[in-house]
Each structure stands twice: as C-alpha cells, then as structure tokens.
Amino acid sequence: MRGMTSSLTIGERVAWYRRRRGMPQEVLAGRIGRTVDWLSKVENNRIDIDRLSVIRTVADALDVVIGDLIGEPTLLDWNKDSGTKTVPALRSALMDYRQLTPLLGGVANDSEPPDLATLQRGVGEVFEAYQESRYGFVTGRTPLLLSDAVLAADAHGSEGRELLALSYQAATSVLTKLGEVDLAWIAAERGLNAAQQIGNPLILGSLFRSVTHALLSTGRFPEAVELTRTAADVLQPQISQPSGAMLSVYGSLFLAGSMAAARCDDRANTAAFLSEAQESADRLGSDGNHLWTAFGPTNVAIHRVATAMELGDVQVAIDVGPSVDTSALPIERQVRHALETARAFSAWNRTDEALSIVLDAEQRAPEQVRHHYLSRQLVLTWMRQQRGKPSPALDDLARRLKLS
Known part of the structure; x- marks a missing residue:
C-alpha cells in the first residue's frame, strides 16, 4: 500500500476498506456507534475525522491498523x-539476527569497534538531524550507526551500551515519523x-519515552498510558534532587503520556499528565534540549494544544495555539505545533489561514510536512472541498506533497 493510496483522504480509505470487507454502511455505523448519515458524510469528505481516537475505533471495526486509514507508512524520497x-x-540493520545474542556470532566480528568519542558524535549528529526534520539523513545514517553501536557495546561495556540504547532511540524516532510502526517497535524494544x-536511570527514562512513542504509533493508547504511570514510578526516586536532564526526561515522558490519554478520550489522565509535565518544566525553569528532549514550558504548551485537538476541544487550540512562541525550539517541534494549529484553523473553516501556516511550515521542514499524516490529510481535504479549480498555492503544495 506504501505510496499507492497517497491521494486518498481518510474518509475515502474508510469507504475502500468497508467495501473490501463487504460491509454495508449500516453495519459499520452500528459497530462504531455512529449514524449512517455521519458515516456517509465521512466517506464523501463532508466530515473530517482527524482525531486518532475515532480513527482507531473505525480501524478496529474494519480489522485494519490505523496506518491503513491515515496512509502510513509513507515512501521516503531519495535526496542528497x-x-x-x-x-x-x-x-535490514534492525533484522540482523546477529544482534539478538552473542551466541549467534555478533555483528561483523572482523570489524574494529569505533572509539566512544566518535560514536557519541555520530549519535549526536543523527539526533540533531532528526530535530532539524532531515529524515533522509537520519534514515541513511542510522544503519551504520547501529552497526557501530553494537560493536561498541561488546567492546566498551556500559558506556557502549548507553550509546547503543540511544542509537535505537534515534531509529525509533524517525521510524515513527515515517509510519513504519512495526520497525519502530523493534527498535524501541531493543x-x-x-x-x-x-543501570543508568537517565538512559532508562529516555528509552521509556521511546517505547511510549512506539506504542502511540501502533495505536496502543491504553498501554501507553499504563507505561507512563509505571515508568514514572520507576523514575520517581530520581526526582527528589534531579539534574536538568532527568527533569527533562521525566517531564517528556508525561508529555507522551498526555497524548496517549487524550487519544483514549481520558480527560482526567490527560490533565494529570500535563500537570506533572508542567511541574517538571517549572522546576527546570526554562526551555532546554537535554538529551534531545526539547523539554520546557513551551513544549508543555505545545502539548496542551495537541491534546486539546485530540479531545475535540478546538476552541482551546484556537485560543492557545497561535500565541505559543516556538521559535527557540528545534525545527521539528516548531513544525509539529504549526501543523496542529493549522488543523485547528481548518476545523473552523479558516482554510486560508491554515494553508498559510502549512506553507510556512513546509519552507522550514519540507520532509516533515511531506511525511506527516496531518499535513497530507489537510491538503487532500482542502482539494476535495474546492468547488472549482484550487488556488495555485494549494495546487502547487499538493503536487509537492505528491498528492496530485
């Protein structure tokens, strides 16, 4: 399916899979607790469904995964x-059986392990490229990074294993962005x-967050909520006198958990997790980027907008979203917030403002906008809603996103 249904909206995919299952609209509507009129409007692009809680309900009823309905995974374009x-x-790197156990011979036994300083620089370069939304760079570099990190873990003990864990986290991050959810889960688990x-609680906390994101990407929202609570309990002893890095990792875990709770329509846990994250941000005192978390008060504000949209509170997102100044954060965070704000404006039929936001986001991070389901679905919906010929700006954007 990769790339073959990129020009279909979510509603059109719902209709395609419903027909593929031989299921009348009345049956599917009954299974998801909606009216036939609502389902008909969804399938004909008269109603948008962009809340992942609703998309997951429909996907479960059709016995497909969320990615089937939102058009993931996407095809990563070749670039320099x-x-x-x-x-x-x-x-191939993740499925190399020799990584599973030393009993199977290890990876490239005749290769020299990299020195830790070189590997650490490599890990930093990949994470920095990810935060710059350079997915091609991250995807191209990570296989070699993983191979080197496996060798370093064997040769350098715990310091090498820390870098191996972070290398897997980098792989998880980019794979979730591309919708490669099964591979992301493998990387997160490893x-x-x-x-x-x-035994380093900071690295452990960082990987807890990585697994939470992998669970989110596979639509396992209740499990992600549960993991947030469990991981927080494990990390709690480190919070009495924490470093800035530990506060950032701990707070970021609750931000991921807040998204999971919102996608469960769980308002109580959404509010509780955001409150915990806010407390960590207040203790940190300012925005930072410890262990590539981009954590601080601004990232908490970003998640207040994103969770509001997942809960259907468009008014909250409209009130808060445009006023959040993300300029000091990494590009990835800036653009993710921009897409959420555009989504809110679009929900209120303020399409021109939404389109302007997406165009600006594309200028800053073309790969991120190309591969995020929100931008793709917004553009497809706007194209479908045109009574006549779309504006040159919208038509050109759709072509650049390979949606027309």
Missing part, C-alpha cells in the same frame, strides 16, 4: 542526505533492553 538506501537498509542492562 539519504542517497538511494533508505528504510529497507534500516530494516533500545529498552540495552538501557536495562546499564
């Missing part, structure tokens, strides 16, 4: 950063296993 080896190369062997 990625070359012509992208996700398949990363898949990273957590490496972190558990170290």
Whole structure:
C-alpha cells in the first residue's frame, strides 16, 4: 500500500476498506456507534475525522491498523542526505539476527569497534538531524550507526551500551515519523533492553519515552498510558534532587503520556499528565534540549494544544495555539505545533489561514510536512472541498506533497 493510496483522504480509505470487507454502511455505523448519515458524510469528505481516537475505533471495526486509514507508512524520497538506501537498509540493520545474542556470532566480528568519542558524535549528529526534520539523513545514517553501536557495546561495556540504547532511540524516532510502526517497535524494544542492562536511570527514562512513542504509533493508547504511570514510578526516586536532564526526561515522558490519554478520550489522565509535565518544566525553569528532549514550558504548551485537538476541544487550540512562541525550539517541534494549529484553523473553516501556516511550515521542514499524516490529510481535504479549480498555492503544495 506504501505510496499507492497517497491521494486518498481518510474518509475515502474508510469507504475502500468497508467495501473490501463487504460491509454495508449500516453495519459499520452500528459497530462504531455512529449514524449512517455521519458515516456517509465521512466517506464523501463532508466530515473530517482527524482525531486518532475515532480513527482507531473505525480501524478496529474494519480489522485494519490505523496506518491503513491515515496512509502510513509513507515512501521516503531519495535526496542528497539519504542517497538511494533508505528504510529497507534500516530494516535490514534492525533484522540482523546477529544482534539478538552473542551466541549467534555478533555483528561483523572482523570489524574494529569505533572509539566512544566518535560514536557519541555520530549519535549526536543523527539526533540533531532528526530535530532539524532531515529524515533522509537520519534514515541513511542510522544503519551504520547501529552497526557501530553494537560493536561498541561488546567492546566498551556500559558506556557502549548507553550509546547503543540511544542509537535505537534515534531509529525509533524517525521510524515513527515515517509510519513504519512495526520497525519502530523493534527498535524501541531493543533500545529498552540495552538501557536495562546499564543501570543508568537517565538512559532508562529516555528509552521509556521511546517505547511510549512506539506504542502511540501502533495505536496502543491504553498501554501507553499504563507505561507512563509505571515508568514514572520507576523514575520517581530520581526526582527528589534531579539534574536538568532527568527533569527533562521525566517531564517528556508525561508529555507522551498526555497524548496517549487524550487519544483514549481520558480527560482526567490527560490533565494529570500535563500537570506533572508542567511541574517538571517549572522546576527546570526554562526551555532546554537535554538529551534531545526539547523539554520546557513551551513544549508543555505545545502539548496542551495537541491534546486539546485530540479531545475535540478546538476552541482551546484556537485560543492557545497561535500565541505559543516556538521559535527557540528545534525545527521539528516548531513544525509539529504549526501543523496542529493549522488543523485547528481548518476545523473552523479558516482554510486560508491554515494553508498559510502549512506553507510556512513546509519552507522550514519540507520532509516533515511531506511525511506527516496531518499535513497530507489537510491538503487532500482542502482539494476535495474546492468547488472549482484550487488556488495555485494549494495546487502547487499538493503536487509537492505528491498528492496530485
């Protein structure tokens, strides 16, 4: 399916899979607790469904995964950063059986392990590229990074394992962005296993957050909520006199958990998790980027807008979203917030403002806008809603996103 249904809206995919299942509208509407009129409007693009809680309910009823309805995974374009080896190369690296146990011979036994300083620089470069939304660079570099990190873990003990855990986290981050959810889960699980062997609570907390994001990407929202609580209990002893990095990791865990709770329509836990994150941000005192978390008061505000949209509170997102100044945060955070704000304006039929926001976001991070389901679905919906010929700006954007 990768790339083949990129020009379909979520509603059109719902209709396609419903017909593929041989299911009348009355049956599907009954299974999801909606009226036939509502479902008909969804399938004909008269109603948008962009809340992942609703999308997951429909996906479950159709016995498909969320990615089938939102058009993931997407095809990563070749560019000067990625070359012509992208996700398949990363898949090969993750599925190398020799990584599973030393009994199977290890990885490239005749290779020299990298020194820790070189590997640390490599990990930093990949995370920095991710925060710059350079997905081609991250995907192209991560297979070699993982191979080097496995060798370093064998040669350098706990310091090497820390870098191995972080390398898996980098892989998880980019794979979730591309919708490669099964591979993201493998990377997150491997990273957590490496972190558990170290005994460093900071690295363990960082990988807890990575696993939470992997659960979110697979639509396992209740499990992500549960993991947030469990991981917070594990990290709690470190919070009495924490470093800035620990506050950032701890607070970021609750931000991921708040998204999971919102996608469960769980307002109580959403508010509780945001409150915990806010407390950590207040103790930190300012925005930072410890362990590439981009954590601080601004990221909490970003998540207040994103969770409001997941809960259907468009008014809150409209009131708060445009006033959040994200300029000091990494590009990835800036653009993610921009897409959420555009989503809110679009929900209120303020399409011109929403389009302007998406165009600005594309200028800053073309790869992120190209691969995020929100931007793709917004543009597709606007194209479908046109009574006549779309504006040159919208038509050109759709072409650049390869939606027309």
